[in-house]
Structures are given as structure tokens and as C-alpha cells.
Amino acid sequence: MEHEENGAAATLAIFTVFVILCSVLALHTFEVGYQRQLTMVQQRMATDTTRAVAATVEAELNYALRTAIEAGMYDAGRKGGTKEDVENLFLRYFDDYQRVENCWSYSNLDISIPIDNNMLENMLTWLPDGSLRVRGYIDNATFTHVTGVKAYGAKLDTGVVPRYGRMLYLAYRVYSEAHGVSDIEAFEGELNDNYACERLRFSVSRTDGRVRVTVHDLYAGRAIAAENEEL
Secondary structure (H helix, E strand, O other): OHHHHHHHHHHHHHHHHHHHHHHHHHHHHHHHHHHHHHHHHHHHHHHHHHHHHHHHHHHHHHHHHHHHHHHHHHHHHOOOOOHHHHHHHHHHHHHHHHHHOOOOOEOOEEEEOOOOHHHHHHHEEEOOOOOEEEEEEEEEEEEEEOOOOEEEEEEEEEEOOOOHHHHHHHHHHHHHHHOOOOOHHHHHHHHHHHOHHHOEEEEEEEEOOEEEEEEEEOOOOEEEEEEHHHO
């Protein structure tokens, strides 16, 4: 009888050890599975965050480029400047923006967007309607999350409505014609009738033999001017 009790106790001990081992194994499997799922969730979150920041920075970059184009057109247009003047002012203003702004600083991301004036010059395009646009792709731009997730590239595609090239051509053409016109007001009215379909408005004046012509882009509220002292 005592022998049978000892055998039962041994069997119970073995069963207990087996149950404990199974429980430990099950707990380990659960922890590994949970950790794997947690890692996958963290990776997806890091990927989504990286993509969102990359899209935000790309939008900010395009906005800065558009603002620099507008500023270049505005300042060059006040003096009847050339297309080259617009381009030079654009490059200068965007360069100032990059030095002053620190909008691409994130605690959990390292951002590198190598961009310089030579690269931008190759991306500048004057469209047939006289507007200026920046189009290109920075393939070596990187967005690196602290977890190691990376996104690559930044697309540049922005411009402004003012048709600077067209306006500049018309400003100097009208300026030249205005010197031989006897009735400036009638000349101005005729111009506005002829170019109304292009949404351009002309202001022509002559004071003491000095002619001033201003062309307004009604789409964008911008203007360029040509006058005696600037030529």
C-alpha cells in the first residue's frame, strides 16, 4: 500500500512539473507573439509618421518656392525687370528662407534635403503663358525615423498665376507705342478692350513727356511697370 502511494505521488509530481513547463512555454509563446505584434504596430506607426512628415515637408518646401517666385516677380516687376532678374531674386529669396527657417526639425526624424541654386536653376521653367514654374525631383532627399524606417525623395512642382513673361513683353511694347500716341486715355481704353480676354489691365499715363505703363494681372493681383527713368 505504501509502495502504491509513493508511485502516485511521483506521478503527481511529474504531472505538476509538466503543467508548469506547459504554462511557461505558453506564456513565452504569448509574450513572443505579443512582442512581434507590438513591433509590427510600432513599425506601421513609424512608417505612417515618416510618410506624413515627408508629405508635410514637401508641401512646405513647395510653398516656400512659390512664395520666393511671387516675391521675385513682385520686386522685379516694380522696375520692369527682366526674366533673369526674376530668377536671380527668386534664388536669393529662397536661399534666405533656407538660412532663416528651421521648419524641418523633428525630434524623432532626421531629414536631409540637399538642394542648392544650381539644382533649382535647372528646375525653373518659363511656360508659354509667361508664368514661372519649378518642376523637379530630389531623389536623394531622405526622411529617417529613429526606428530605422526611411522615406526617400521630394517632388517639387509649384508656380504662380502671374504671367510675368507675357506682361513684361506687353509693358515694353505698350511703353514704346505710347510715345507716339496723342490721346493717352483713348489708347489706354483700347488696350483694355483688346486684352480683356487675357484678363490683363493697362494703366498708361504721360506727365511732362514722361510715360509710365503698368500692366495688371487680374487673375493674381500683380503688376509690372515700365517708365522712363527705369529704361
